[in-house]
Amino acid sequence: MFFYKKRNVNGFLLIDKPKGISSNNTLQQIKTIFRAKKAGYVGTLDPLATGILPICFGESTKFSDYLNNSDKEYYVIAKLGESTSTFDSDGVIIKKRIISFKSIQLDNALKKFTGVINQVPSMYSAIKHNGIPLYRYARQGITLSRQIRYITIYKLELIKFQGDFIEFNIHCSKGTYIRTLIHDLGEYLGCGAHVVSLRRTQVGIFTSSKLVTISYLNTFLNKENIKKLICFKELDSLLMPIDTPVNFLPKIYISKSQSCNFKLGQKIILKSNIKNSLVRVLEKEKKIFLGLGKINTEDVLNPYRLVSIFTN
Template identity: 60%
Template sequence: MFFFKKRNVHGLLLLDKPKGVSSNYILQKVKRIFHAKKAGYTGTLDPLATGMLPICFGETTKFSHYLTDSQKKYHVVAKLGEKTTTSDSCGALLEKRSVSFSLIQLHASINELTGLIDQIPSMYSAIKYHGKPLYKYARQGLTINRKMRKIFIYKIDLINYANNVIELYVHCSKGTYIRTLIEDLGEKLGCGAHITFLRRLQVASYIHSQLVNMIDLYKSFNRNDIYNIDIFKKLDQFLMPIDSPVSFLPKIFFSIQQTLCFQLGQKVCFICDIKNSLVRVIDTETRKFLGLGKINSENFVIPHRLVSTMQG
């Protein structure tokens, strides 16, 4: 693989992150497999966690914040009666407490954590303080004051509760820390709790069935065919289009002349029913995504975020 120069790769990969590795570790692995010049993930998953890790390649990184800001869904299993340093099973045991609450109290506590709530991010999070992630300070035994933030929990479904183990589905807003949510639930129940299993099932409108795992990627890369540049074609088939993160926005189609003006950063006259909204701009002839534009009330499309014309 090292015989090739790094490639200009563009698109979105919905990776099924495996357990036991960091998000950045798996990103570097994927970049090497695709031999990509530029790629980044959105929404860090802890080493314990598995599931949907969106990886944006090339020009798609320009639109990655739409995924960061989106809603998420998780499947989580937690052990009650035990509190750990990291709020998950990777940490050291801090204390044990008896578990004694009724189902009525359990449902009441879950309801209290639903809707608009305040949450203090965990010290074992990727939030940066003076350019360094909080978890690095935590590993040094340091505690940094964190600002409380507003998050929204749309729904918590109780799947199962038995033998001091609770299983939940959580639908939440951006910025939610599931380990903190579980820790808060444990405190409301008076027994403490920590995560033993966590899987991200959904980001924005992307669903679990769209995931690609590392085995799929390795199978599509034949090292015996290392001298054939076409080996990357199978890999690139796993990628979703550049405009995938903004697929919820309407499309408009430009003529050759309109495309040229738009790519030069000029506003373009375009009459349609859409007003004061972002749109995906598509070249009618090539069907290529040109970037995002904003249609104002005067029927002009103003360039908002352009895709590079040098994608090859």
């Protein structure tokens, strides 16, 4: 039937990923709800994890990399005294140890794992080797050498430590594996540890305040709404603008005549106080986002990454 046809959807949405499904499974459900031709997510969350999963639709996918490079924040609960094969509670317990560290040792551990540190990602990760995710090798009992990664832990804040469980707020750079961080912390403390609950609470400047759930989106899909196509209008009204992933960049407005040249990939003479920076370029009259431009030291705006459609 006509309402099952895929649509050109453009915009940005923050989904509260539910526990127990993969990030890709979440994406496929969202694409089905919106009947979207093209969409992608930013920053993989493990099936065990919940929280912010940014979804870019259509033209917004062109700018997802900029958000992927952003810092992230997490709330994590870990269990001490047990190490698992996957570094989280979805894995098999491979070692049990007594919890015997003192508070001063915990304080030292938190200091050691704050700042620039190195990590060797778990075999149960989405990093690819020869085009195949590591977790697929791991499931076959294959262990491969992994490169050391250097990441930054800006904040490792202890919230609560009671019995076998310990809770943290973590602010970290891109590329950080929280499961690996908790595993390494447990090894340093001599008792082992694994993640039992993980929630991403911030990506770049985006917090949980604008999160929507899959169940909420599904409420728009009653038969009457689908028949009248009302649901798609209502769903699309939830989307943020195409340039939301790059809204940390300064805006530059150009005239309608300049925008015609810019859309053709031509340089624009433009006097600006901004130098050596990417900028969001909008048409002044209609406030239409045209794409990203780059201003170097000279007063020239160079097209950098353009959108193929031009909407508000």
